[in-house]
Amino acid sequence: MTTAPGTVLVVEDEPSIADVLSIALRFHRFEVMTAGTVREALALTGPVRPDVALLDVMLPDGDGRALGRELRERRPDLALVFLTARDAPAEIVGALGFGDDYITKPFDIDVVVARITAVLRRTLPHARTRSRGGTPIADVLPQRPPLRYGDLELDEATYSAHRAGRTVELTPTEYALLRFLVRNGGRIVPKEQLLRHVWQYEHTPPESTVVETYISYLRRKLDALGPPLITTRRGVGYGLA
Incomplete structure (x- = not known):
């Protein structure tokens, strides 16, 4: 049980x-x-x-x-x-x-x-x-295969993340954001799309910095285990290197 x-x-x-x-x-x-x-x-x-x-x-x-x-x-x-x-x-x-x-x-x-x-x-x-x-x-419950991008792996069964074989401790929001970036591969994802899919904002608040804040959280955790992984396209959005 x-x-x-x-x-x-x-x-x-x-x-x-x-x-x-x-x-x-x-x-x-x-x-x-x-x-x-x-x-x-x-x-x-x-x-x-x-x-x-x-x-x-x-x-x-x-x-x-x-x-x-x-x-x-x-x-x-x-x-x-x-x-x-x-x-x-x-x-x-x-x-x-x-x-x-x-x-x-x-x-x-x-x-x-x-x-x-x-x-x-x-x-x-x-x-x-x-x-x-x-x-x-x-x-x-249906078992989902892990999501992989380079040395990064997201376990869809346990909702855990690993980079280079080491565990990355993420909050649910950080996990959801990283998962969406991984699913989009190397594509640059617009900030508005991230707000819509991860935070469910129908209309982007002009003053919102929530994406930038959580991207910085992810960078701090991921970059401690390897080369920089998240890239920024100024004025557009974010993606994976």
């Missing part, structure tokens, strides 16, 4: 957002199930009982709040956290009327993990072991 802080159902129709959320949650040893529609979410929660559902309010085939109500009817102790771009007071009050938390986009990945952890701390008496038909959930 596999012990984890809890099982999270992520229901988000934007693949890049669902991917980043899954990375951050699994990085913190949560078991994660993902769905892009109401129908997929209901099908997933038949054989497996999640501890918390992170629900996008606007889904292609329905309303995330209505989905939350249906899931709560199936399991009264299920924690609900809503994720949406809507931040009107009426929207927040309505969701919190039966949900446990409400997170607006754009969001910080580490804050989402902290909020889910706090919700589970309130709703779960202790960390529990979940299984599907006697088999640990972590064992039935």
Whole structure:
């Protein structure tokens, strides 16, 4: 059996957002199930009982709040956290009327993990072991091959990073940023694209320096283990050498 802080159902129709959320949650040893529609979410929660559902309010085939109500009817102790771009007071009050938390986009990945952890701390008496038909959930998740670029390797199963065989200690946000750069190979990725895929910013805040800050964090950690790896194209973006 596999012990984890809890099982999270992520229901988000934007693949890049669902991917980043899954990375951050699994990085913190949560078991994660993902769905892009109401129908997929209901099908997933038949054989497996999640501890918390992170629900996008606007889904292609329905309303995330209505989905939350249906899931709560199936399991009264299920924690609900809503994720949406809507931040009107009426929207927040309505969701919190039966949900446990409400997170607006754009969001910080580490804050989402902290909020889910706090919700589970309130709703779960202790960390529990979940299984599907006697088999640990972590064992039935699809195994992904490592991502490699030069002497850098990202393990998609454990969400860990190694350079020249040595472990690189990364936060979930640093891992997500580096993973996106590796997936783009030697291509220069515009800053706006990084903000959209890693931080979920729909519109780039003109004063934002979050990308530059996290690039400097990565450089400090990666350059300690080998030649400079991240390159800068001034006025454009970042890539790997």
